[in-house]
Amino acid sequence: MDEAEIAVIGGGIVALSVAVGLRRLGRRVVVLDEGDSAIRASRGNFGLVWVQGKGDLLPIYTPWAMGAVEIWPELAEWLQEFTGIDVSLEQLGGLYLCRSEADLALRAAKMASVAANVQGSYRYSMLDNKALRALVPQVGPEVAGGSYSPYDGQADPLRLFHALHRAYRRLGGHYLPGAGVASIATTARGYSLDTGQTRIAAERIVLAAGLGNAALGRMLGVEVPVKPVRGQILVTERVPKVFDLVMEQARHTPDGTMLIGGSWEEGAGHDTATSHDVTRRIASDAQAFFPFLKGVNILRSWGALRIITPDASPIYDEVAPGAFLVTCHSGVSLAAVHMQTVAGWVDKGAIPAEMADFGLRRFGNHHEAAP
Template sequence: MFHDYDVIVAGAGMVGAAVGYGLAGQGRRVLMLDGKDTDFRAAKANFGLVWAHGKGYGQPEYQRLSLSAVKDWPEFAQQLEAESGFELSYERKGGLHFCMSENELSDRATKLGAWHAQTPELPPTTRILTRGELDRRFPSLRLGNDVAGASLGELDGHVNPLRLLAALQAAFLHRGGHVRTGRAVTAIKALPGGGFEVTAGEQQVCSERVVIAAGLGSSTLGSMVGLDVPIRPQRGQLLVTERLAPLLPIPASGLRQTGEGTVMIGVTQEEVGYDLSTTSDAAVRMARRALRILPGLASARLVRQWACLRIMTPDGAPVYASSPLYPGADIALCHSGVTLASFHAGPYARALAGGLLPNTLDVFHHDRFNVQKVA
């Protein structure tokens, strides 16, 4: 049976665009179908961190995946910039997690010690810096008196997330991919002779394979092909200041200075359903902590506060799964679309193109949430 495309990717956000870009690089005929700009888009709340530092605590496979992805980022960024013509403002100079008391610093050291112990085959990638070590290592950093120290992730960095998304989409087109915007997928139907009919708006398109990467819409689409993944929205609020002289030489958890000079402050983690409201309470909490860390922000003017929704699984780790009922249907979900972009565009896309996910991804199957099966 003739199919219009080899692969249809439902969703052109951070995950879908990276997967589509990677598949197009494997010589596949790929169509990405995207919804409207008013849809719930996690990319709008993305802090832009390329971060493995402490990620996957209690989940060693997620830890390994994150570390592998950040290690691949320099080469990935270089290739993407060359293909897209976009400058990503990517830097990998390390990343900090500030601690506001000696007890907090001690607890952080204990937690990271356990985190490293999960993967004894990997060399340590973090270290604890006392306040004195912080001051010596970053002499231009004017920290508040409450900062007792920090953990430092040597492999961490940051990127402009909006440029990253634009670059992925542009490079995807450069590789011969096709995008239809304003066409959210509403139905996926397996065809008797193999392949799928995908409905987007008033159009039906056929493909040999389909990859669901539609963020919060993925749960509904997945259920159409036997991929029932439990996900929930989590609200994240952010603040951003006017452009400032250099204050923060490397990014930190919840605090980073962009290449343009603005300072991003965040991010909240709120279980409020699909509520996109911003709140003064959240703004006060974020601003107070930021000022404890960087008192120099006191005279800065805040120019924007906004909120968006993250995609969260019950355990916070990604989901990668192929449908056992409808071969050729896959789903990819995560809340770390920036960090894992190098993985989605590289190893994951190559595995999809080869028709079989590696056994190393079995741990990310959504069957882990099925209590009866696990029992």
């Protein structure tokens, strides 16, 4: 039986961010990664490093997200120096585009709510079409306007994924591929994890397996309220870079292509396939947003599943003694704070004040699994 101080269950960006942080603190860590057969949001991620809109349903999420993007440059610099991988961080500001006046009004209300969470210290602007086109001339005349925030940006999620795995290995972390956890049992010293091929004894465990946290939670008698929401992304052929700002609906990549998104599909279940009606609608919206795309070829598309909680905010909770739940949708945006603050919480066992209200208790008794 393998032994570790802390077993991190999951192999994506969230899990590895925490695992790397724990190794930097000197803890003996094992990562149990189900592998490429898992539904892995990390490889389908749009790559935003983003604050806009976060916290309208849970006010503490706004300062948490702001703090996360503020320390992201430290993470990017450390990964470059330690692993040699440039994760292509850019933080030049971000836009959210609205096609209709009704959408723009809803966006304005949401942004005002977010700003109120931090007593006005959150900077943003609501732009009409004229102001928007002054900032990005390529925006089409049919676009009603949008919101702008200087905090937002992007990173390459696949490079980040690669860099975190390389950093973990170089720090001497123990990594078990193809190690999905079939059962969790409590022991006198902590937990025993059964993968079907081996058993792992750990004093503490971290549940960081995305949508898989629902099943892991039930092994501990806890209901983790996460659901899949599919998003579909289109990738264009290489085009000249015509704007520097990142947009929630579109962004240039360092490779010269553009990523175009904009779907929120709650009824897709765990199906990651693309669908013609949704990709057609995304392409139609993209051409309205940016008329220059009408002559640009789409090379490929994919679908991926977001990990969404009832208030679209992270959950951080010690769901049983020494068992730490870490689940969120924005694994890229929150990577730096997961490596620092969340890893520190798992290490010390005392939850910091800024994390205290992210627990399951905000959902009432929903966290108690059925017998």
